[in-house]
Amino acid sequence: MRTVFDGDVDVAYMSMYVDARDDWARSLGNAVGGQENGICGAAEPGHLHLMTGMHTGHIRLTIEIHDTAPALDDHWEDIVEASFTPETATVCLNQWGGGTPCEFALAATTYRVRYCATGMDAGNDMNVVLDGEPHVDSYLLQFWPAPERPDRVLKQTSRQAAYWHGHARSQPPPPTPEERAEAARRAAEEERERRLEAARQYEIRAWGGREPSDRLRNVRGNVHGLRLLDVHLAHALDAADPAVRRRIARWAVRRAFEAAGLAQISWIAPALDALDAGDRLPEPFDDLRRAFDRVLGDPGVPRSTVVISALAPREISRQAVALPALTAAAEPDALHAAVDAVYAAASSFGADGGAFLAEVRRAFPELGDVPDPPDPPVPTMPPEMLRGGFTG
Template identity: 50%
Template structure:
C-alpha cells in the first residue's frame, strides 16, 4: 500500500476532484452523480470523481491510499463511507483542488478500480462553513483505491445529515447516458460546432467579397480581381454574372481606356494591337512574349513619362466579430511589373543558397496600405490590361506579370533540326553550356555556340 497524498488539502464550495482526462474542463455535479444511489463520491463521468466535503472553504485532513487488494472493512472511526467503481482514462490521474489551484499525482494505472470514500465530522464542519489555518480541524477524509471489476455503487455507512442530503441528491438524478447515447451526443455536438464554424467562414467570406458570395467561376479567376473588389464589389459580381461576351467587351474597354489614359493609344504598335482586339484578330508576334513587349515599351522614345498615384480604396465596415478570420499565411513573393522584373530573381527554396547576380536596377519594395504619395508609371500599368484583354475566354482580370522566360510552342523550323527553341536565346543543341534563365525543364540543354 502506498499513500500519494497525506496531509492538508484546501477545498472550496465543499468539493475536490480526481481527474484523469487531460482534455476535460472538469466534472459536472449533476452528471457526476447521475444514476447513483450513493452521494459524496460521484463517479458517473468517465475518468472523474467528484468528492464532497462538509467544510465549505478551508483546509481539511485528506489521505489517499492505493492498495494491491481490497483493504479491511470500514473502520468504525469513520462516520460515513461509500464505494464506487472508477477507471482512469489516461496514465495521469491526479487529486485536484477546486479551479485547479493545486494537484497531486496519484500514479494510477489505466485499469478498473474500486474506490472507498470515508468521512468524519461532516455535520460540524458544514455548520462552521469556513476554517482558518489556526483553527481546529473539524472533518477529515480517506480515499482508497484497489483493483477490482466494476460493481454498483453503495452506501457503507451514513450517520450525518449532510451525507444524507447528498445521498438523496444522487438518487434524484436521472441515469447517465449509455455509451451509445454519449457517442451520439458527442457526434451531434461536433456537427453543431462544424456547422457553426462553417457559418462563420461563410459570413467572413461574404463580407470579404463585398456582401455577396462569389460563384465558382469568380473564385477561380485569380489575378488582380481583389484590386477591383476593394473599390466596387457590386461591379465585380455584375461582371461575373454578365457572361463571356460582356466580359470580353469590358476587358477591351478597360484596355483601350488604360492605353488612352497612359498616352499609348497613339503609338502605332499599340494602336494596331487595340484594333486587332476590337476585330477579334490575334495580336502581332511581338505580344507572344511579354518580355519583348516590355523591351519595346522601354526602347520607344515616344512613350510619355506619365505617373499616377496609388489609388486608395474606400473604407468598408469591419467584419462581424463572430465571423471567421483566416489565419495569416507566410508572406508571399511580391509580383513585379515592368522592366524591373527582368532583373528580379525568384527566391531560392528553403535550405538552398541564393546565387549572386549583377544588379542593373534598384528595386524598392514597400509593404502595408497604399501610400498616395508613391507614383507609378502609367504606361507600365496599361500594358497588363492590354495583355489581359488578349487572353482566351473567359478573360481574366489584369494581373501583375513577370516577363516570360518560358519556352512556348510553336517553335521555328530551326528547332526541328537543332533540338529545342527558346525565345530568349534561340535554338538548342547538345553542346557547350546551359541557358541560365529558361525555366522549362526540357529547355535545360546546352546552347549552340555562335
C-alpha cells in the same frame, strides 16, 4: 497496503478532488449523475468529486492503496464505494481553488474506491475551521484493483450524507462514450456550419451586399482588384452576355491605350487591330515581359505617370500600367478578359479611375442600371505589375 497520504486537506464549498484525466480541459459535468451515493462522485472518467461536511477549512484525510478489498471498519459513520479508472499514471489529490497536497501512482487498471467519513454533521454544523483549530470531520479513501460495477452505499449515518445521496439519485446519468462522441460530432458540425456562415456573410459584405456567383468567385486574374474599385461593375460584368464582355474588354484597352498615348504608336496599333479581329497578338505582345521591355525601351513612346496607391502614394509609368489591359483582353474566357482589362484600364487612369468606370456604364447600356461605386479608392496595382523601370 501502502498509505500514500495522511494529513490535512484544505476544502472549500465542501469539496476536494482526485484527478487522473488525460484531458484536463474536459468539462466535468455532473460527477454524481446516475449514482446511488452523493459523497463520492465517480460518474466522470478519471475523476472523483469528494464531498465533506466542513464547508471551508481543513479536514483530515488518509489515502491507502490495497492489493485486495480491505475489511470494513465499522467505526466510520458513512461508507460508500464506486469504481474508478485512472487515465494517467499520476493521480493528484486536488483542493478546491488550487493546490495539490499529494500525488501518487496507480497502475493502468480499474479500481474500486471506498470513501469513508466520520463527523460530517459536526463539520457541517461548525461550517468553517480556521487555521490553528483542530479538524472536526475525518475521511478515508481506499483503492484496490476490481472490475467496474455500480456504486453503492454501504453505511449511512449522517444527515449530510443522506442529503447528498438523495441529490445524486435525482440526477440523470452522464452520457455514454457513444453519446459523448455523437455530441462532439454535432458540436464540430455546428462549429463548421457557423464558420461557413460567418465566411459567407463576410464574403457578401466584401461583394457589396451580394453573394458572388461561382463564376465570378473563381475567375482568375484581378477580380478582387476590380471588386475593390467597383464591386457593382464586377457583378454587372458577370451578368452580361459573353459577347458584351468581349466588347467591353476591347473597348477598355482602346481607352487605356489612347489615354496613355500608345494607340498612335505605329508598331503598337497592329496589336489593337489583331485584338479587335480576334486574331493572335503579334510580337512582342504575345509575351508580356517582352512587351514591357519594348514599350519602356522605345524613346518614341510617350512618358507619363499616374498615382496608383492611396495608402502609399507612388507615381508609376502610365504606359506600363495600361499595357496589361491588352494581354488581359485576349484571354479566352470573356469574363476574365473583361475583368482584367477594365481593372488595368481603370488603374492606368490613376486618380481619374472613377471617371473611367462611370464611362464604362455610359458606353455600355447593355449592362443595365449599375449602381455607382461607393467612393472608389485610387487603384492599387498587384505586385507582379510593379517591375523595375515602371516608375516615372
